[in-house]
Amino acid sequence: MxxxxxxxxxxxxxxxxxxxxxxxxxxxxxxxxxxxxxxxxxxxxxxxxxxxxxxxxxxxxxxxxxxxxxxxxxxxxxxNAGAGRLLGVDVGGHKVLALVTDLDGEVLHQVRVDVPAEAGRRARLAAVDRCVSKAIAGAGEIWATGVASTGLVDGTGKVMLSDSLPEWTGVDLAAHVRRLVPGPVRVENDCKLAALAENWRGVARYAKDVVFLLAGLRTGAGLIIDGKLHRGFANWSGEIGALPAVGWQTAPNHLHAWLTNHPTTDAFEGVFVAARAGDVSALAAVDGYVKDLAVGASALVLTLDPQLVVIGGGFSRSADVMVEPLRRELDRWCLRTPEIRVSAFADEGVALGAVRLALDEVEATITSGLRP
Amino acid sequence: MxxxxxxxxxxxxxxxxxxxxxxxxxxxxxxxxxxxxxxxxxxxxxxxxxxxxxxxxxxxxxxxxxxxxxxxxxxxxxxNAGAGRLLGVDVGGHKVLALVTDLDGEVLHQVRVDVPAEAGRRARLAAVDRCVSKAIAGAGEIWATGVASTGLVDGTGKVMLSDSLPEWTGVDLAAHVRRLVPGPVRVENDCKLAALAENWRGVARYAKDVVFLLAGLRTGAGLIIDGKLHRGFANWSGEIGALPAVGWQTAPNHLHAWLTNHPTTDAFEGVFVAARAGDVSALAAVDGYVKDLAVGASALVLTLDPQLVVIGGGFSRSADVMVEPLRRELDRWCLRTPEIRVSAFADEGVALGAVRLALDEVEATITSGLRP
The missing domain is CATH 1.10.10.10 (Winged helix-like DNA-binding domain superfamily/Winged helix DNA-binding domain)
Known part of the structure; x- marks a missing residue:
């Protein structure tokens, strides 16, 4: 040189x-x-x-x-990790969560804005606006922003398809967020970013091949292959849940059914709490959920033979009643059951993955010789 | 340096x-x-x-x-590609096929020895011996050998599990072949090697993410991810067929049933010939086969979002009656149906992949500074 x-x-x-x-x-x-x-x-x-x-x-x-x-x-x-700031935003079904970090990814502060699940496009984007303005006020210079969205996201940061958020398909999320922050903005699917976060700073550090399962109201997957986030040819990887045969579409029904029969409990957490307390019908509901979850998880494991399966998402807080039944089911279907670990990020994993995406952008910008 | x-x-x-x-x-x-x-x-x-x-x-x-x-x-x-020779051996259900190539992988000659499907371990290994001795006689100095086997193969070249060949689980194939040839010997699963061959010299050249489907008496898969053969943590990737939900275990039954009703036709090829001629029951049998094949194929496609699906294996000769129904089924289940191509290798793809494995060995040997 x-x-x-x-x-x-x-x-x-x-x-x-x-x-x-x-x-x-x-x-x-x-x-x-x-x-x-x-x-x-x-x-x-x-x-x-x-x-x-x-x-x-x-x-x-x-x-x-x-x-x-x-x-x-x-x-x-x-x-000097303090030279600039990174912003990671998770646009979820029930909340918008923003993390402001230094250039090493250390979280300096976070802002959370609740959104009703049934909120339409306009209301959800307004919540994004509120959350982002609050997060960046007085935060220092934001060098780059990563945004996580449910659904399929294309290379330009537009949501190509979302079947879980109302009126969300077609939103140009990158363009919307660019109006709120300085510096480059990248958007990616939430499961992919959660997988990235686990590989960067979570329980899957140092693992080269990882299947990340998002277990919550929705079920999704993100894949780390050979130490890198696997995106696929059109960025549509990890969507095995679209195949009815693997059971993810019906998985939450077991929990729904239990809640219908126990109208005093209104959050899914309630099923897991009851199961933990030994309630037989709750245990059966969790068992049904895990059995369905395990078919798709086994398809991923048999395909990729990963070192590690990581359970994240909302239900991962109830991992104590899920992991053993899941292991049994994986043992039943898989030729080799990998190690199973539970995310330690609670519901911040997705936003942290968005920070990693922003950091990728800063590193690429430095490498390509442009001032961030 | x-x-x-x-x-x-x-x-x-x-x-x-x-x-x-x-x-x-x-x-x-x-x-x-x-x-x-x-x-x-x-x-x-x-x-x-x-x-x-x-x-x-x-x-x-x-x-x-x-x-x-x-x-x-x-x-x-x-x-000087002519300086040495590579040997690729495919130990299949019905045959042992050996290719001798130069150091560029150009096939110089090949030897095929038929083996009955019901042959036990001793008879099949004897066929390997005959095939290899014939192939290397007068072939020049063999620098390295690759061997393909059905079933799961470990890193030392031992068959860990085979449910299609009698008495084949536990065979130390690498040790057996090492007694027959000079130079290093490596053993790998046949679907993985067929995928490698397509990426090296076949229809998947230059593609970075490829799902290879082995469609034949057995159904299997090999994966190219980011331009490399994906092996997985314990070399057990691509085994999605083990999951009953994806239909590969029952797929050939449709063809078996048709053959049972048409006792004058004794080879699977007959179903495809009759389907090509417009026989309604044969078309239905092929349709049933393809529908089952497509569920597992869709699971792979949805997981990885590959650029390309390659159909190889014995039935790929009948791809003309299979590709369109397969595309329709993939359209049904997948969010994005990738390009589908048919292998041009007939039944030599696996052995050619074994040659590539031998070439890897030579290149690694040169790189590590040891004389091959």
Whole structure:
């Protein structure tokens, strides 16, 4: 890699050098110029040049010299995760949730706006507006935004198909959110983002092949294959629930039926609470639900042979009454039952995956040599 | 990359340089030393050194200088695909098929030995012995061997589970074949290898995400994801047929039933011939078969959203009566029906995939610096 800038404020080559330096500094350890120069292969002079520039932009911060240094102490640098902010927004059936994080994905604050499930397009987008304005007020400069939506999302950020949210098919969500925030906006399906979050900071860290199951009012899946989110040719992967034979369309009916017979309980949580307390009919309802869930889950497991199945979504809070029956059913259908883990994100996993999407955008922007 | 050999006959660094040179020469164009030096980033002297060594080993061949060269014509080199031989063996239900190819995978000759479907372990392995000895006699030096088997194969080349071949579970196929051939031997599941062959030299070249369907006496699947064969955590991917809900276990019954009612026809081919001729009951049998096949195929398509579905296996010869009904069924279940193509390999696809496995082995061996 040549180190000579060929002109302009921050030339292409200088940008590439900057990317190299930033990559080295994303680790936990601050580094001296000498260490940076050695790791990047850049000359000492170029390294200094790049570091000065990145310091000026706020992407690097200087750290106190290592204790015990002899002679003139060497300056050390670290990536300045506080230089900018990322926004992750989950547009769900019952809520809009926004997370503001630093460039390392550490959550600084969050805003939640409840939305009735039956809200139409206009009301839901108004809730998005309220949630986002509240989240970004005084949050610092938002460098990039990721948005999660139920349904199929195309490459431009438009919702191609949603059968769970009223009037949601056709919403150009990326265009809508772009009016609210500075910087790039990307939109992706919620199950895919929840899978991404588990692989990034959740229970599926370090796993290369993961089936993520969203178990809640809706059932969905997101796939990590070979360490990367698998999107598919037209971004329509993970939609096995559309196939009636795998049981996901009828799965929640077992819980619905129980609730109908127990009108004093109005939330699904109630079924799981009753099952946990040993209520025989509630246990049977959960069993019916898990049996249906397991057929589709087994289809995914048999197809991909993942290292790990992660259970997320609203029902994952009741995983204690679900995991063992699910394991039994997977044992029944699968040739090899993978490890099953329960998401630790409660209902923030999807929004955290949206943050990861925003971070991808920042990293791509740095790499492509454009100022975020 | 340093270019100085640090000692020994062919040092590690020299090997890395050799790999770089070989990589550049795997293309169609012969290259001069000047071109090689530019592409590999090695000095002229090191390039010459490596080229001399590779010529001595037979991995490179000299080509006549480019026509119209002025002055002293520059020597040009190409990869010598004829330096060694690869062996691919398909151990199937009714046959053992062996292909001998050059290092580019061009088939030089093939040997086929029929085996009765009911043959036990000993008889089938004896057929493997006959087929392999015949194939390698006078074939030149076999550098590596790939073997395809039905059933689940572990990383050591042992058959973990086969429900279609009698007494086949537990066979250590790699160890058996190692006694017959020089060089490394690798064993893999037949559907996976057929998928690999389509991605390498078949109708799925250049496609990154492919569902390969083996449609024949057995139904199976092999998956190419992001341009690579997807194996899964324990090499058990693609086994969706084990799930009764997706219909593959009953799919062939429709054809069996028709044959039972038409005792003069004794091969499955007969159903398709009658269907092609417009026989109403044969058309219904094919329709029933395709309907069952399509449920599992839809589960794979909905899961992965591939660019392409490839139909291979014995019934792919009758694809003309299968493809349209299959497309209709996929349209029925899938959110997006991918392109459907029919394998052009007849029943040699699996063995060709085994050749690719052998080639992987040779390339890995070169890369790891050991003489094949």
């Amino acid at each position: 040549s180190e000579e800038p060929v002109g302009g404020d921050l030339s292409r080559l200088r940008q590439l050098n900057a990317v190299g330096v930033l990559r080295e500094l994303r680790g936990d350890q601050p580094l001296t110029l000498t260490e940076l120069s050695k790791r990047t292969g850049l000359s000492r002079a170029s390294t200094e040049d790049v570091a000065r520039d990145l310091l000026g932009r706020g992407w690097l911060a200087e750290v106190a010299p290592a204790p015990g240094s002899v002679g003139r102490p060497a300056r050390r640098y670290r990536f | 340093s270019e100085e050999p640090v000692g020994g006959d062919l040092s590690r660094l020299r090997q890395l340089n050799a790999v770089g040179v070989l990589r550049e020469l795997r293309g169609d164009q012969p290259l001069t030393l000047t071109e090689l030096s530019k592409r590999t980033g090695l000095s002229r002297a090191s390039t010459e050194d490596v080229a001399r060594d590779l010529l001595g080993r037979g991995w490179l061949a000299e080509v006549a200088p480019a026509p119209g060269s002025v002055g002293r014509p520059a020597r040009r080199y190409r990869f």
